[in-house]
Amino acid sequence: MSVTAKLALEDGTIFTGQGFGAEGEISGEVVFNTSMTGYQEILTDPSYRGQIVTMTYPEIGNYGVNSIDVEHEKPSLAGFIVREESRVFSNYRAEGDLAGYLKSNNIVALAGIDTRALVRRIRVHGAMRGILSTTDLNDDSLIEKARQSEGLVGRDLVREVMPKSVIKWDTELDEWTATEVSRLRGDSAQDAKGAHIVCMDFGMKWNIPRHFASRGNQVTVVPGDTSAEEILELQPDGVFLSNGPGDPEPLTYAHETIKKLVGQKPVFGICLGHQLLSLALGAKTFKLKFGHRGANQPVLDLETGKVEITTQNHGFAVEEDSLPDCLEVTHRNLNDDTVAGVRHKDAVAFGVQHHPEASSGPHDSHYLFERFQTELSQSS
Template sequence: MSEMSERLLRGTSKPQGAPALLVLEDGAVFQGSACAASGEVFGEICFNTSLEGYLEVITDPSYAGQIITMTYPQIGNYGVNLEDAQSDSPALRGLVVRDLCTTPSNWRSTQSLPDYLREHNVVAVEGVDTRALVRHVRDNGAQRAVLSTVDTDAKSLLAKVRASESIVGANLAATVSCKSAYEFDSLPASHAFAVSSPAERRYKVVAYDCGAKRSILENLLRAGCSVVAVPWDTPAEEVLAMEPDGVFLSNGPGDPEAVEGTYLQVEKLLGKVPVFGICLGHQMICKAAGAQIEKLKFGHRGGNHPVMNLLTGRVEITAQNHGFGLLFPSLGELVPELSGGFKGHESDLRFWTNARIAPVVQNEKFGRIRLTHVNLNDGTAEGIALLDIPAFSVQYHPEASPGPTDAHYLFTAFTRLMDGRDDYLDIDIAADRLAGWTFGEQAATVAGASDREQDSMTEGGR
């Protein structure tokens, strides 16, 4: 090989990392190379199907206790901009990818993803056959795993992982919640090129921070809310003393059964103030109503999950990140006259999507509760609305960080709920999905100019 060829090879190739192993508790072993911090970490193995938004995924506090596998093969190619981060530091246990890009190219990038991961001491491995890994998790279910760059003995790691703690029963929300109340009043300057100025602030919202993503709180600001975030276990009496127009329950990690300090307070808040919950917040409302929560086989994580809005029949492509879900029948018995005459529950909620009915149950604590959204992939519950008190919730993430903007309307719905409107969910999601984005305004301007030009040509032809 010539000297020039060797220089080109050095300049376009990255050095091979130290050997690393991922071992699952069922004995499955996956080999790779270290590509960030070195170490040994334990967590629940999961996978995310998003094609972009890796920084938002990595910094989402809902991933506390988990080792994330990205299904898209190359991660890090557009680098890192810290204003896209969802928290000050990653809460995940480890990262598994096929290929980690070391030379990003993007005008907003300030550093490479490998450098960011090393800076925050995140153990990561590349070179793994992520297709095989994802198929294994999909077929065999989420389970404990160990990711190590320091011990490459499979038998040793298998013994360690089988002795490690499960996230089931662990209150991970407490580990990522804020320590004291604070006013959230920050919008990223670098997003101004794509996002319009926020609406005038007309609502005071208290947000339970169970691991809240910054972009969710930002969307509340943009919808016209002033936001005060409080710790996960703040007494309801303290929240009501702040005299909020509404209470928001945030996303968060882990087993909702273990977050008793939140759902017991939510039980006291329901009926006294409008409440909106997202993801773990949705589960907190369900737990407050006495519902049962199930652990999903491998969870929902990614930006391409289809959900039907039973009220409109529209399908939303949603961003999701959860490993637990509501068992809708546990909320109460069906009310036949409000459920198309049907009297019995269905285990697969896609029955209601086919029937085009939003069924209603009678709950012992809070009266009538309607199923509003259903996951079209597996027929699980994705949203509810309480009909006798002002409260609603969804299992997915509507703020699109990362993900599509189909569910943006839910922030508008929350403001309408605080206005006291019964039709707060009756929103044209096709129009609202562009609300707040400058490209939506630009498209409208271009369309308007085109219409005026066409009118002018028509007049001239006359």
């Protein structure tokens, strides 16, 4: 038997539907993702910490869930919203249904609302704070709670999702993943020239270290607040800066570490890592109106002139006018002309706003892993 659930936005808008995940009440920034598939990867992406994610594709859950297509040990997002929850799932790899997965991970979810109206409101007015509840159904109460809830700006959400200790990823990598990544790339992990990559984990998607390890590299994952001195003691050939949730500006500990590492080791950043690299070198960031979230975002590579279709998930961006002289723009988002990639002019350090690991999404940007691999081999 379904329960009634309500979403209240800080502007006073109320959406009423059916709860199909866990019962309860949560708060978060309400955002939307335009991907047609990949809902399990979205659910388990730590970058969504503190957010209530709305899927624009109308039916979600039709291929079920499994234990392989996860990007982290458990979901980190606040809540989940769909137009229609598929009651039937069909896929040879499926191990269960979406509703059961959400319940077992204590994720409050809402179905049966007009997601087009919700997304249009976010597009016009910007991402808003919201309350999703199956327990309090009083409109006035929910609206007041939404207005009193905490936003993302100025919060350090990374500390809530980063690992507590150092992890040797090679021992964690499953054989299926290594084989599958190699098949997709047409590469052989056995033939790759390995290097030691230290990944600063700010809420990293697991498919990133899978890509590094599948190329024969030794991968060490460290918490995002690890110091430059501690990282250098690990004797890495290169340092990777991961994706992660929220506002990059409060993460001053990361700014200081990255500033010390640039020029000593090759550095590669993705999403939040790209923003942190830019901040460490003197740039500024700003909050986007409603962010970029989806597997269909066009990005122009300014060096080659090629357009890549990319996966993106971020609510902040690098302010182009603030870029220091040492950084140049390498990629640009074609939807709004924002900075989608930067490169240091003198040191081996670069970052992109999109996700080249493409899980789940297009593979147009895989070459960035090859570029980093080349830099590692040349500097070692």
